[in-house]
Amino acid sequence: MIHARIAGTGSCLPGEAVTNDDLVARGIDTSDEWIMTRTGIRARHFAAPGVTASELALVAARRAIEAAGCATEDIDLVIVATSTPDYIFPSTATLVQDGLGIRNGGAAFDVQAVCCGFVYGLAIAEKFIASGSHRRALVIGAEVFSRILDWSDRATCVLFGDGAGALVLEASAVPGVRATALHADGGHHSILCVPGSIADGKVTGDPFLRMDGQAVFRFAVKVLGEVAREVINRAGVSHESIDWLVPHQANIRIIQSTAKRLGLPMDKVVTTVDRHGNTSAASVPLALDCAVRAGQIRAGQRLLIEGVGGGFTWGAALIDF
Numbered sequence: 671m672i673h674a675r676i677a678g679t680g681s682c683l684p685g686e687a688v689t690n691d692d693l694v695a696r697g698i699d700t701s702d703e704w705i706m707t708r709t710g711i712r713a714r715h716f717a718a719p720g721v722t723a724s725e726l727a728l729v730a731a732r733r734a735i736e737a738a739g740c741a742t743e744d745i746d747l748v749i750v751a752t753s754t755p756d757y758i759f760p761s762t763a764t765l766v767q768d769g770l771g772i773r774n775g776g777a778a779f780d781v782q783a784v785c786c787g788f789v790y791g792l793a794i795a796e797k798f799i800a801s802g803s804h805r806r807a808l809v810i811g812a813e814v815f816s817r818i819l820d821w822s823d824r825a826t827c828v829l830f831g832d833g834a835g836a837l838v839l840e841a842s843a844v845p846g847v848r849a850t851a852l853h854a855d856g857g858h859h860s861i862l863c864v865p866g867s868i869a870d871g872k873v874t875g876d877p878f879l880r881m882d883g884q885a886v887f888r889f890a891v892k893v894l895g896e897v898a899r900e901v902i903n904r905a906g907v908s909h910e911s912i913d914w915l916v917p918h919q920a921n922i923r924i925i926q927s928t929a930k931r932l933g934l935p936m937d938k939v940v941t942t943v944d945r946h947g948n949t950s951a952a953s954v955p956l957a958l959d960c961a962v963r964a965g966q967i968r969a970g971q972r973l974l975i976e977g978v979g980g981g982f983t984w985g986a987a988l989i990d991f
């Protein structure tokens with residue numbers, strides 16, 4: 671049986687940290703106290719004008735490849751999860767493949783599952799590797815969400831940031847990714863969306879992120895608890911054996927509620943939402959890489975990663991690191 675294990679991680683945060691007070695100074699009608707109390711977010715990063723998701727993805731990818739100690743030419747699958755691609759097409763993944771100089775004809779494509787995109791990408795890569803069709807995948811979450819924020823909507827613009835995270839997943843004789851679960855329910859598409867499109871050279875509809883915050887909160891807490899239990903059961907492991915929960919970094923209160931439902935103490939939960947805000951598809955791999963480089967997550971430990979995003983989409987993976 672072919673398994674898939676994580677060989678290396680990397681990430682990229684653009685520019686300087688922008689604090690809540692910086693947002694106030696930029697004219698947004700909010701306060702550090704409101705944002706901190708409701709979300710736990712202290713700061714986020716924004717890409718400079720013209721900096722694209724593929725550029726952030728490339729930096730994160732190079733760091734992950736260096737950590738994995740493999741040659742770029744050995745990567746035969748590139749998956750980029752993003753809702754803020756450089757172009758309508760070609761995919762951001764093909765731009766990353768080109769930027770890395772990979773010329774081996776391997777597959778490259780984007781995944782669109784919003785904040786759950788990285789979990790979707792990881793689960794897809796694991797299946798490609800387990801099938802024997804591919805041997806080494808680069809899975810990336812990269813976003814420039816600042817481009818789709820309505821700065822006059824204080825209920826949403828304070829929540830998000832830009833960034834990228836990546837990992838190299840490779841074929842292995844020993845288990846790495848032990849179980850995955852992916853779900854979607856399109857019946858909830860309208861509570862979190864960017865309901866615009868391009869036609870006849872113009873944007874039609876609304877090109878900004880719109881959200882019913884309370885509906886999202888309730889939905890996220892419910893499905894994150896359920897999908898976490900699902901992968902734990904599917905992998906046949908105990909709750910106690912989990913060393914780290916690496917959840918989607920949307921809001922500290924959602925993270926705390928999920929940890930409580932799983933009976934996990936907060937000192938087993940990786941949190942970066944205070945420093946990064948919600949970076950959508952980038953949030954899980956960014957948090958993972960930060961925890962690896964900080965020496966929190968170590969080889970041999972057991973991880974539970976999970977995400978939830980617009981669509982609605984949700985999913986989780988149980989991983990021996």
Ligand code: ACO
Pocket residue numbers: 699700701704705708709785824825826828829862881882883884886887890918920921924948950978979980
């Ligand atoms: N600063 C100050 N006041 C604000 C701000 C702000 N940035 N935003 C809203 N308010 C005000 C509102 O105008 C309202 O004022 P009013 O009572 O005078 O009308 C008041 O605060 C309460 O507004 P609510 O929207 O009811 O605030 P709520 O307590 O629901 O908190 C929040 C909003 C933080 C968005 C919350 O609903 C939440 O955390 N939802 C989860 C959403 C989330 O995490 N989304 C991320 C994307 S989805 C994902 O990644 C899964």
